[in-house]
Amino acid sequence: MKITAFSWIIITLAITAWVFILPVKAVATILVLQLVLLLYVKHNRMMLAAIGGLGVFTGMMVLLQMLFGSSLTVSLIGGLRMLVMTMAFLCMLSTTKIQDIAKTLVDRFHLPVEYAFMLTTALRFVPNFLEDSSVTLDAQSCRGYSNRSNALQHLLSYVVVIRPLVMRAVAKSETLALSMELKGFGANTYKNMPREPFTLWDLLALLVVVVLSSYPFWAKFFK
Amino acid sequence: MASVINFKDFYYAYINEKLVLRDINLTVEKGSFTVVIGPSGAGKTTLCKAITGIIPYYMGGSYAGDVEVLGESTKGKRVSDLSLKVGLMLEDYESQLVSLTAGEEVAFSLLNHGFPAEEVKERTSKALEDVGLPGREDYQLDELSGGQRQRLLLASVLAVHPEIIVLDEPVSAMDPDGAESLYKLLSKIHQEYGTTFVVVEHRVEFVLPYATNFIAVKDGQIAAAGTCEVVADQVYADPELRVLLPELWQVRGELAAKTGAHFSLWRKPADAVDELKAQGFEGGVQAHA
Numbered sequence: 001m002k003i004t005a006f007s008w009i010i011i012t013l014a015i016t017a018w019v020f021i022l023p024v025k026a027v028a029t030i031l032v033l034q035l036v037l038l039l040y041v042k043h044n045r046m047m048l049a050a051i052g053g054l055g056v057f058t059g060m061m062v063l064l065q066m067l068f069g070s071s072l073t074v075s076l077i078g079g080l081r082m083l084v085m086t087m088a089f090l091c092m093l094s095t096t097k098i099q100d101i102a103k104t105l106v107d108r109f110h111l112p113v114e115y116a117f118m119l120t121t122a123l124r125f126v127p128n129f130l131e132d133s134s135v136t137l138d139a140q141s142c143r144g145y146s147n148r149s150n151a152l153q154h155l156l157s158y159v160v161v162i163r164p165l166v167m168r169a170v171a172k173s174e175t176l177a178l179s180m181e182l183k184g185f186g187a188n189t190y191k192n193m194p195r196e197p198f199t200l201w202d203l204l205a206l207l208v209v210v211v212l213s214s215y216p217f218w219a220k221f222f223k
Numbered sequence: 224m225a226s227v228i229n230f231k232d233f234y235y236a237y238i239n240e241k242l243v244l245r246d247i248n249l250t251v252e253k254g255s256f257t258v259v260i261g262p263s264g265a266g267k268t269t270l271c272k273a274i275t276g277i278i279p280y281y282m283g284g285s286y287a288g289d290v291e292v293l294g295e296s297t298k299g300k301r302v303s304d305l306s307l308k309v310g311l312m313l314e315d316y317e318s319q320l321v322s323l324t325a326g327e328e329v330a331f332s333l334l335n336h337g338f339p340a341e342e343v344k345e346r347t348s349k350a351l352e353d354v355g356l357p358g359r360e361d362y363q364l365d366e367l368s369g370g371q372r373q374r375l376l377l378a379s380v381l382a383v384h385p386e387i388i389v390l391d392e393p394v395s396a397m398d399p400d401g402a403e404s405l406y407k408l409l410s411k412i413h414q415e416y417g418t419t420f421v422v423v424e425h426r427v428e429f430v431l432p433y434a435t436n437f438i439a440v441k442d443g444q445i446a447a448a449g450t451c452e453v454v455a456d457q458v459y460a461d462p463e464l465r466v467l468l469p470e471l472w473q474v475r476g477e478l479a480a481k482t483g484a485h486f487s488l489w490r491k492p493a494d495a496v497d498e499l500k501a502q503g504f505e506g507g508v509q510a511h512a
Binding site for chain 1: 275277281302303306310313315317318319320321322323327331332333334336337338340364365379
């Protein structure tokens with residue numbers, strides 16, 4: 001069962017609408033489905049950490065809402081809505097390749113190529129950036145940088161690591177730009193890639209989207 | 224032999240800077256394997272960029288004279304159009320890889336230039352095979368080692384089937400074994416496809432067995448250019464550039480100067496040993512490798 005990036009984007013957008021138009025029980029069901037899907041796709045430490053992180057964040061939002069005088073029920077429902085929305089994005093990212101998402105955004109949603117390319121490039125250079133930062137940290141430690149002080153001083157002194165890191169990233173980005181020019185990067189970049197085949201599963205998924213999104217209408221009609 | 228690259232009275236300066244290249248008159252012959260040597264800051268990289276049209280089209284700056292590549296001036300040519308004929312691999316290979324998997328990386332420029340999907344697939348697998356990474360289309364970039372990434376970059380240049388390939392220190396991040404095998408690979412491609420190579424290299428001993436021509440650059444000017452025989456003697460005569468020659472040729476020059484004997488151009492230590500023995504030299508030279 002493989003759903004194209006196009007359907008995933010539609011589903012994710014639809015879910016952000018559903019959390020407001022569907023009854024709370026249905027939203028909770030979606031959450032359960034999302035959890036099942038996520039754990040089915042990957043049940044490693046990272047996935048659990050991601051879900052846990054979202055859970056903690058939701059908890060904070062609930063507390064904040066209560067702090068400002070909402071009742072417990074309202075706060076919990078608000079938290080649930082937020083959790084379902086963010087989990088929808090997590091589902092999309094864990095089931096679809098970022099390249100396919102970028103391609104679909106350009107091809108079907110007419111996003112400018114440059115922005116879509118930022119998505120994939122950012123992901124591509126994360127490991128390099130982490131490596132650079134550890135190298136810079138070592139180099140500055142050799143010159144007397146120390147992070148054993150209070151939090152504020154720590155933050156201020158971290159500038160000596162950030163600055164060379166940024167300079168290095170800028171220098172690298174120039175080579176990257178040149179290399180993209182050499183490789184003919186431009187308006188055609190994503191359009192020439194072969195499209196993913198549209199399967200029966202996509203049709204089914206989009207049908208569900210249509211049915212659930214029109215819930216307010218047929219709910220009124222059948223009452 | 225026909226020339227594929229032709230510099231005519233070329234001068235160049237980056238924006239708000241002094242002249243980097245001065246009075247460059249140079250031809251590179253079709254099918255040659257040319258090695259560019261020179262001290263750092265002499266303008267070797269700038270020379271490479273001028274061949275691929277990045278200078279002046281992409282970088283700006285001021286220039287005079289003309290560069291002809293494959294019979295056409297690079298003036299006003301778009302870099303991406305020229306890159307179909309002239310492949311360039313810059314020193315910092317890490318920032319030149321733009322995709323997330325090996326297959327996409329090789330396919331990237333082909334797709335941008337509008338090749339049909341089947342041909343892209345075919346060329347991708349062929350190019351990966353050529354550089355010794357067969358069947359690794361789906362590998363993530365961080366699953367590849369530094370040397371493999373450098374090869375991958377080479378594959379992405381090869382896949383376009385350029386007539387000229389320009390490499391700026393392709394083995395800077397490699398250990399001696401890796402460097403040797405990469406040059407073996409380049410020489411295989413050189414012989415198989417008849418591609419013209421221009422290589423900037425500091426560690427000349429790796430390219431020595433394959434080089435057909437040399438260009439020595441000094442202070443933005445061409446100090447010597449031509450076949451190995453011509454350049455070896457000319458460069459040896461300049462004490463500043465002498466150290467850039469392969470060690471074997473430095474020894475050869477010194478011996479020739481001391482004894483007045485004439486030697487052929489050694490490519491491997493074994494050549495030197497054989498010839499020295501044949502000429503009646505004894506002791507002093509130890510055979511190794």
